Amino acid sequence: MFESTMMDIPLTIDMILDRARHAAADVEVVSRQPDRRLHKTTYGAIAERTEKLARALIDAGIQPRDRVATLMWNHAQHLECYLGIPLAGAVIHTLNLRLHPDEIAFIARDAQDRFLVVDEVLLPLFEAFRSQYPFEKVIVVGTTKPLPPEAIDYEDFLKRGTPGIALPKIQETDPLGCCYTSGTTGKPKGVVYSHRSTILHSLVTALPDSLDLSMDDCLMAVVPMFHVNAWGLPYTATLVGTRQILPGPFLDAASLVDLMETEKVTVAAGVPTIWMSIREELDARPRELKARMVVGGAAAPEKLIRDFDRMGLQLIQAWGMTETSPVGLVSRLSPAAQLLPVDEQYKLRAKQGRPAPLVQVRVCNEEGEVPLDGKTSGELQIRGPWITQRYASGVVDQRWTDDGYFKTGDVANLDALGYVQLTDRTADLIKSGGEWIASQVLENAIMGHPAVREAAVIGVPHPKWSERPLAVVVLKPGCKANADDLRDHLAPHFAKFQLPDAFVFADTIPRTSAGKFKKTDLRQEYCNWTW
Known part of the structure; x- marks a missing residue:
């Protein structure tokens, strides 16, 4: 042998x-x-x-x-x-x-x-x-x-x-x-x-076509070390010998920009709300910075990418989950993509990206794998050596396919160049400032108030936090409650960022034929909500 x-x-x-x-x-x-x-x-x-x-x-x-x-x-x-x-x-x-x-x-x-x-x-x-x-x-x-x-x-x-x-x-x-x-x-x-899995994740995220870290870099991980291991970056940086800047509890834009300038940061990582606040800080007080900035936790708007290019800073979109260690996709322009018109390049950079090396993805719907047309939707599925194959503590979950792919619960499409774009969520989840908020849990809690008959919570676009929860509430006949009453009712049971920013009182909530809240109608009705 x-x-x-x-x-x-x-x-x-x-x-x-x-x-x-x-x-x-x-x-x-x-x-x-x-x-x-x-x-x-x-x-x-x-x-x-x-x-x-x-x-x-x-x-x-x-x-x-x-x-x-x-x-x-x-x-x-x-x-x-x-x-x-x-x-x-x-x-x-x-x-x-x-x-x-x-x-x-x-x-x-x-x-x-x-x-x-x-x-x-x-x-x-x-x-x-x-x-x-x-x-x-x-x-x-x-x-x-x-x-x-x-x-x-x-x-x-x-x-x-x-x-x-x-x-x-x-x-x-x-x-x-x-x-x-x-x-x-x-x-x-x-x-x-x-x-x-941690060693392999660290090696691959250090690659040039991934997050691109080397001993020549200076990394500032703004993403908290309690949030999916700061996207694995402390391990990656230590493995390759990257100088690290750790900002402690001071995540305001002025403090972060000060560190980026004085410590000559070349790579930074954080959620979109961080980079939006830094954009405002740099617009107000320009600095001479040169850095690649990894954004994850939520999608970065194309305008934010363009704004940082104008400032000489490169924003790199990445995507992952707790279940994926987390880096699964990174949006860097391939040689073929670099030949496209500039506007098309920005559209690709605003997508979640292509699979990192050793990671396999596919998008599937009821008919099987979707065509690579950048239009047909399905669920994003993923597998690889740092993707979990089960949950701990004996939790049983049906989120794995027979051939070993993890079903992410995200609706996506896939184009001919291999770029994945997330377009929706299979569950009615709200992602605010890089943190998930469960709408159904909020709904059940609101409906626990004695004056409330029913309540539906949706995510509404927000200029800073990507999305914020808005609650549509129907009161019981003859009962009274206002937004402050409901917020006080929720406050002991939820973190502050999970609380709805607005409460709308309605006569009815649209429902599907199965009796469920028809949130597609609610999202369309409140899509232009002004905060």
Whole structure:
């Protein structure tokens, strides 16, 4: 038998750490602290502290596959957790601090997180859900005040990581990280990334035709590290030795532009609302910036792409989901596309893009795969080595085809050049500022108000947030309620960004023959709503 002679070396987090230690030891990682000061360290120092963290976790009783949660902004200590928790054989579970405390508690409980690493500035948020889920140990980063009795300072915790504590042998199929979906079609569901999937995702996203990162770049990930692992960019940047700028909690346009200018950022990544605010900042106070800016989480308007070209900045559209690690599509112009008229090129750049290497996509409807005409619609389906094949915690879901494709739930078309364009959603979801909002959950809650007979929630175009929820409400005969009453009714149960911006009171809501709300009619009626 004639077999491969290649070495069988597992693709694990050790490879990223070794690369950082030996090839990029002097490369800076810059973090903005809660007091706005810039903290500067290097990959070499982070590698050393990462090993201490891994050993400290083992010393504290963490076992392979145990979950360690983080509730943190973007900074160097969070990067240490990205590397150190899986180095200990455990699973890093990033908690989305923008969710309602009840949702955070549900997700931590569902994942059975043992430890929590939390920023001191986020302790008030932790206090809001701590009684609902008792972590075994709470480790606090950036302590300046006395800690709760059961908590320990992060720096003191690292001192437990002595060299005598052995690190486990990790397999590439072992779990590395966990993120939860936004709960748009029910309760949030866990997606678990392996060491292998993370390494492959990092390699491919670094390619020139993908997100294009190298040791010559300076990356500022504005996308939060608690949001699908900041699109995997902290791992990609560490693997290739890219200098990183981590903005902490300061995501206003002025602070971000200041960092881009002073730190000479060449690549940045964030949702469209971030780039819209930066466009306004640069229009008001022009700066000399030269950067590629990756936009994801929601579609970027063509005008935004044109505006940044005018400013000498390149906006690159990308698409993905929690289930896809997340990068699945990237919209870069192919050689054939570069021969098209300029207006046609902009139309392509405003699409979600073409599959990243190693990713396969197709668009299917009832008749099978759609023709490559850029018009015929179907559901986008995707598969690849970093696409999940199931949900965690025993959740059963019918979102996979018999031949292994994940059904995204997005309606799309596919053109002859291979560009995918999302045109609608199979579920009535609202995407606002890069975050999903479940309309049916809001509807049920509104209809829980004693004065409400029925309510339908739709997404209406918004100049800043892409979409915002608008609620159409029918009151019970003889009952009274206004927008403030309904908003107060919802506020204890939802995060602020999930609340409808407007309430319209109507006599009836159109329904389909099956008795369901006919939201297509509502969207058409309110498509020109003025905020």
